[in-house]
Amino acid sequence: MARRILPEINAGSMADIAFLLLIFFLVATTMEVDGGIARKLPQKQPLNQPPPPKLKEKNVLQIAINRNDQLLVEGTQRVEIKDIKQIALDFIDNGGGEGNKGVGRCDYCKGNRNPSSSDHPNKAVISLKSDRGTSYGAFIGIHDAIGQAYTELRNRVSMERYGKSFQALIKQQKSDKSQKLKDKIKTIKELYPEIVSEVEPTGN
């Protein structure tokens, strides 16, 4: 009987304790999630390596950026960053000839089939040359524009083949780990492989 009349524990200070913890977490933690543009560096070459096979000039799109963040495409044409996406699109999707690994003509390309531009998306190389004084913002701007061009092409070919954009496939990969989906993504990446080469920056 005596148990019934035990006094209740005073919970009035509970709120204070909880507030204290809450403020600690607010101060000591951050909400941001890191994200970035993923790239892969080329492997280190041994010293007495035979020189790499020469690429045909028409299969290389040269983009140069100087220390004042001015752009030059193919050594002659002066352009702005916003034009890079269209230039890259036209270049990659040109499909003027036969591709590597005996894949023949590019039957999914919708470009101009200009014989003096790239042969096939899997041969098309975008070469980015910068100066040591180039600002990082402009440099990323070009990378982003090239990335956008590839994303657009991949989305298009993915829509045609699977009725879904490439970005939707990538998103789906989070919940769906099936081999079929993986193969789809791999196929599309092979149709438009992202080949961007960075030239060692000039100047000092």
Place this chain on the structure above:
Amino acid sequence: MSKFKKQKKGLPPISTASLPDIVFMLLFFFMVSTTMRETELKIIQPNLPQAHDVKKFEHKNLVSTVYIGKSVDPTNKGDVIQLNDKIARVSDIRTFIYNNREKLQEEEIPFMTTLFKADVKSKVGTIADIKRELREIDALKISYAAVGRQD
């Protein structure tokens, strides 16, 4: 008379019994949705460039972050590199990566990514120097930190 007195007392105080519950709820929300601040910046908070397709990292322990920007200390001119908690030189990159590798399993090493958190105004040359070092030690996966942009 007694009736009159009672009315003067006014409204009863609002019960604060559910306050701890509310605060705990907030607390748990913050505990779950945030991550611990890891490093204290010795450079001015870098203003990251904007980009359209930004890939988020799934495994945070595989990422080593290199900060590049202006030093907080105004006497230190030019771009500076910060690794962990200190300002470092390009030649320290190797040790930094080796140290991070030691914390990981052998099979995870090829998936290690170096994340550049660089200010938009920093120079490509600084980053090129770091990339050259990374190539030397075969840490080939890199990522340029950027904030997402929609348009």
